[in-house]
Amino acid sequence: MKPISKIHSDEAIILEIRLGGIHGELAKTNLFRQYAYFVRKRPAKYGLTEEDALDAYTDAYLAVIDHIKSGRFRGESSIKTYLSRIFRNKCVDKARRNATMKVDWVEEFPDLRDESRNFLQTIISREELKGVRKKLALLNEKCREMLLMSAEGYSPLEIAQKLNLATARSASSQRYKCLEKLKKMMK
Amino acid sequence: MTELIDKYLKGELSEEERVAFEKRVEEDPYFRGEVKGQIKAEYAIRTKAKKVKKQALKAEYARLVAETDELRRIQPLYRRSSFLIVAAAAVVLLIVAVRLWGNSPKMNADELFAAYIQPVPLSFSRSESDTAMLSLATAYQGASYAQAISAAERLLKDSAYASSAQLWLSLAISQLMTDQPQAALRSLKQIEPGSAYEEQALWYEALALLKVDPALARGKLAEIADSGHYMQKKAGEMLERMEEE
Structure with a gap:
């Protein structure tokens, strides 16, 4: 090529x-x-x-x-x-x-500070993260789509436009609500 | 709490806040549980998003490889990279050069147009939801230029796309490929100077003029040949081959 x-x-x-x-x-x-x-x-x-x-x-x-x-x-x-x-x-x-x-799980968090990387690795192991992705299926479709768009780097404004939400602020607050839901499922 | 943990994971806390955060994680089992839950949630989302994105990119790569192979198949001999073909071409060129020493073959404007027109590969968004763009991409890349013209014209009626240089360029090329040089010239005029497609627009304008007014085409080709344009070499070659008026 x-x-x-x-x-x-x-x-x-x-x-x-x-x-x-x-x-x-x-x-x-x-x-x-x-x-x-x-x-x-x-x-x-x-x-x-x-x-x-x-x-x-x-x-x-x-x-x-x-x-x-x-x-x-x-x-x-x-x-x-x-x-x-x-x-x-x-x-x-x-x-x-x-x-x-071996893949270091903290690689998925590139914005973390170096000190935080070492710290987090002491409180959560790679094994504990196995299978967590399956739990995404338990979320409703809108929440899943919103969280995935955010992880793909779409700004709150772009998310609001794509999902027909009134403002970027409402996209941000709904993202937190969806994250809360998923967090509860992970406990 | 979710927002605070989010800021920590994004590296947005100050140094003092970060130290306090980590101290709290060590001392408060409830907070530690919250942090672990959020990391699991974020990890799940990020790895899923990455997987989806990478699958789409790998499909794009497969399309690109297929297109490149297709282009290579229809490329003129001298552009193929295989050593044997290049070697064979060199021998043929040597023989031709000896026979036509000092007498390069001349072509009329139509012949030149046919020899040099080649649609530039353009990539369009292939989002499933953007059906209008998808149908333009499919038609243009599948060389169905009549369909590409109607798809591009439909999109350009939408105010969101009306000034898209890429759409005007795809429309102009499709018009040239369907022997509508005047319409192509009108479409090319819509591409603003300074646009990312300015050089392409100039090149296709010169090609369209070959069909409309060869004297003007000669001027455009000279302009390209004298600049640092990406088709500078080709334009020079065309001027040498162009018959005297």
């Missing part, structure tokens, strides 16, 4: 992703496709299959989207360089995981 000719400037991609909506979605898809050739040009030294490399690429891409939205990506390098660096790190992680089969 060859690189696709560049059809969006970095500035346009960043702006559209931050603005969200249909154009944001298009920009995200274009970004994913633009650098998907990384998968085939993966670093050979880690011995990853195409499937593993695709897994690493999707992880890297999702991290970049998250960093663009949160402002953590400050445009000091091009998106291509930034994505390529994260992709390389994810390939290393993937190779390590393949060797040890």
Whole structure:
């Protein structure tokens, strides 16, 4: 697979992703496709299959989207360089995981401070988190959709628009109510 | 309490608040239970959301691979990457070059158009709920350009999309592919200067002009060939091949 000719400037991609909506979605898809050739040009030294490399690429891409939205990506390098660096790190992680089969659960909480990571690992083990996903099925559909949208990085305003809620504030408060419900089910 | 734990998990507490939070978790069994419950809930949601998203991205990758393979299949010989094909092409080119030394083959405007027109791959949102966009994507990517025109025109009537450069570009290309260069020129004029698709618009404008007014097309191609445009090389090549008026 060859690189696709560049059809969006970095500035346009960043702006559209931050603005969200249909154009944001298009920009995200274009970004994913633009650098998907990384998968085939993966670093050979880690011995990853195409499937593993695709897994690493999707992880890297999702991290970049998250960093663009949160402002953590400050445009000091091009998106291509930034994505390529994260992709390389994810390939290393993937190779390590393949060797040890261990995944640290706190990886799902990338915003946690380092001190908190160590602390939380002392109060909750990986085993305790097994099977928790099944409990999502017990939630009503609206709550499930709202929580999933929030986890996918949609802003309260976007959630309000998609779920026909009056304001971003009501989306936030309903999200907390849904989270409360799910939390009770986890006890 | 849910909001406080949420802020902690998002790293939004101050250093003092974080220390107090963790102290409370150690000392208060009820609070610890709340934190553990919320972590389990968040973990369940985040891993589920990630799984769904990754499945969609992997499907997008599979589509991209299929499209690329398809493009490679219909690409002109000189753009294929296989070593043997490149080597064979080099030999053929060498023979042709020797025979046509100093006499590059000329083409008229219609022949040039046919030789260089190729729709740019565009990706559209494929959200199941966005049926209008989905039908445009399916028609455009499946080369059903008449259907793509009506789908794009329908979308552009919606004020939310009326200024979408990507939609105007897909409409213009579909019009060119169905031999409607005048309509394509009108669509391309809707793409604002400075848009992310400005370069594509200029390239397709030059191609449309080949059908309408070759002298103007020559001017546009010269503009592209003199700039850092992504089709600069191709435009130069076309100018060399273009017959004198």
